[in-house]
Amino acid sequence: MIEIHVEKNLGNFSLNLSLNLQEGMSVLFGPSGAGKTLTLQTIAGLVEPDSGTVRVNGVVYFDKKRGVNLPIHRRRVGYVFQEPSLFPHMTVFENIAYGISGLSSEERTRRVNHMIGKMRLSGLEKNLPHQISGGQKQRVALARALVTSPLLLLLDEPFASLDNPVREELRFDLLRIREEDHVPVVFVTHDVEEAFVLSDEIVVLNDGKVEQIGSKEEIFYRPQTQKVAKFFGVKNIFHGKVTDIRPGEGEMTVWVEEQSFQSSIPYREGVVVGEWVPFCIRPEEIMVLKEDRPIKKNLRANIFTGKIVRIIEKGAEHTLFFRQSQDDYDFEISMPNLAYRSLRIKEGQLVRVAFKWESIWLIPEGTCVV
């Protein structure tokens, strides 16, 4: 377990964290300048916090009050940067062997060769860093960190500067290594897809603070704040005024002033009539209804008629902008290409859209009485 409780002031930015990370792959996610890298550097000892404690598996790395600050080279953390940062004057083999100490040369060679095989680097042992590709370099950097059997692996956007196919390969390499070695990993990224592919647990950071910690499902479907909802692609966030509550049915009705529509949403305990509540619906949870099909019961409460004002093709999916009020658009809808083609929608077309009552999520933060 990694316990970080630190404060660090850097003039116009301050990091204020209180985090307990589980063993496994923890992804630190957030926009640029959220403090992700600074958090990693704090764990590694590359940056000294102003106050607080850092502990890994019970070992105190840093404790301001007790005057403990374990030097970087004694922390046994593997660190991989966005740039591979291989030693340019050493071969692939020498780079990987660099961190191994206190072993006989046979044992050392055996370990390095084992790691070379594992990281698909066979045949490149004698190459210098400038003679191999970007993806290979980053695999060497990973191998170099892993071969020392670190207590913890810290990865700072390690795949961000690689091409898409190479990036995917490396993600799978990392997952494979995780399964074999069980080394805890803290992975920094600002890529939603990456966060989802890799994480056992996601920590959303914003402006030096933890916005939410949770599993992928929790972060994706149950964001605790509007910022988290936005970071993870929830495009449809509304503020509704509660007009009617039906606790018995677990429902309440809200009036969304801005987009002028009424909606039936899940009831939350403690909410009173007249209160404003933020709620959201993921764009892929809104469906466009076909005229000839009967409407399912769980859709009936939230059906809207309006125009598709814009369609954007996004690779494997299409994004549709739906308008039923005077606003630019009210809902953003995304659907796989297959579904899009079967609907044969054009811009300007009048359609009916609906969303399931279960897909609506009430964001706990920001609820207020107006």
Place this chain on the structure above:
Amino acid sequence: MDGSVLFSLRLSLQVATAATVLVVLIGTWMAYVLARKNFRGKEPLDILLTLPLVLPPTVTGYYLILFMGRNGMVGKYLFYWTGWSIMFTWYAAVLASFIVALPLMIKTTRAAIESVDKNLIKVSYTLGHGEFKTFFKVILPLSKKGMIAGAVLSFARAMGEFGATLMVAGNIPGKTATMPIAIYTSASSGDWAKANGMVVFFTLVSATFLYIANRLSKRGVW
């Protein structure tokens, strides 16, 4: 070449070699400290160490007399305890050359160390190597060209040292008369043939050193 010329040549080489060894050892360490550490008084220290580069060598020599002379701040204790003074010995020539050549070494080496990718140093630390090992395994190999260039320049500068050396070591034929001093003596006494020979020789040696230093400071040549 007559005996006195050969003596001067040998003495100059001896002084320059000894001074360069000291310059490389101490200069590299100082360059590392200036490049990698932050401490109070870093700027004044940097200025102090660079001063001999711009001061007239006679001024540097004068300071050396103040410090190391028989009545100097350090020299008097040395004389008191050992009965020996560095003044007017070949060691004084080494000291003068060392002080004058040191800034050349520090400047080039510091620049070379500062140009080493900081992430490589951080990676080395996270891989379990402390500052000492990191210096020898990463920083030194990656900045060695700059260091060698600095050493070559320092050697050339030490070979050519005149003003400060004259102040602290004097002009004692067969004892402290290095080649530049011997050239001065020959010229001032009208022995042009002897002076010409030494001047040509010196010019060739210096040009060779500059050529080597130039080649070394270009990346990927060696």
